[in-house]
Amino acid sequence: MYIQRALFAAAVTFSMFTTSAQAEDQFLDGVFVRGLVGASFSNSASDFATNSFTGAAASIQGFDFGTAPVVGFGLGYEVRRNFRVSIDYSVRTGFETDTVETLALPGSTVDADHRTDTFMLNGAVDLFTLQHTLPVPVTPFLTAGIGWTRNQTTDYVSVGAGIPFRLEDNTETGFAWQIGGGFGLAIAEDLDLDIGYRFVDLGTFESGTTFLSGTTLPAPRSNVAEITTHELTLALRYTF
Numbered sequence: 001m002y003i004q005r006a007l008f009a010a011a012v013t014f015s016m017f018t019t020s021a022q023a024e025d026q027f028l029d030g031v032f033v034r035g036l037v038g039a040s041f042s043n044s045a046s047d048f049a050t051n052s053f054t055g056a057a058a059s060i061q062g063f064d065f066g067t068a069p070v071v072g073f074g075l076g077y078e079v080r081r082n083f084r085v086s087i088d089y090s091v092r093t094g095f096e097t098d099t100v101e102t103l104a105l106p107g108s109t110v111d112a113d114h115r116t117d118t119f120m121l122n123g124a125v126d127l128f129t130l131q132h133t134l135p136v137p138v139t140p141f142l143t144a145g146i147g148w149t150r151n152q153t154t155d156y157v158s159v160g161a162g163i164p165f166r167l168e169d170n171t172e173t174g175f176a177w178q179i180g181g182g183f184g185l186a187i188a189e190d191l192d193l194d195i196g197y198r199f200v201d202l203g204t205f206e207s208g209t210t211f212l213s214g215t216t217l218p219a220p221r222s223n224v225a226e227i228t229t230h231e232l233t234l235a236l237r238y239t240f
Helices: 002-028
Strands: 031-042 048-050 067-080 083-100 109-126 138-153 156-159 165-167 170-188 191-206 211-213 223-239
Touching: 031 083, 031 191, 067 223, 083 191, 083 223, 109 170, 109 191, 138 191, 170 223
Parallel strands: none
Antiparallel strands: 031 067, 031 223, 048 223, 067 083, 083 109, 109 138, 109 156, 138 170, 156 165, 165 211, 170 191, 191 223
């Protein structure tokens, strides 16, 4: 009797573990995680306009913020075989303002560093799969997303002609969006390498409005510019 009870208890325990494992597999079925690295190339910015103070205003025309690395990760779900959604975080460091004012203060150089953090809800659609003559299956895809951006600007410094000054740092938040596409390479079971391009609107960078040095002008002054980028990315995507 004791042996029968022990065998029965072992069978029940094994069944519970098996059922739990199957339930976990079903729960995670279609869920994916991914990590991303790439390069972000800023477009020529709209005029970096200086808000008027004491009747004067300056502008920097036709410049860009340079190139910055982009790193990110995301969590998503395959809604259908060819359609998936994800929530993604990305950070870009290394953008900078380093150029010359051209209007009210010609010859003055301005300098500041910038960082962006974005959270986006993205969707991707797989178009078709090529696999007959290729080493691994290749799937072209289109992607788009909307979300939130946090843009930081370090102390903004102007030197040279005109009035040298330093403005405090500042953080702006706002709406961001992206659209792009690429190719997914099925390099292993449940593991894909996504090679992508995307155009990203990151909102605006804006300096603070408090002078830290260089002038005693009473009116606040801020500098603002919009930023959009072209990005080339590599992402590893693992699907459970």
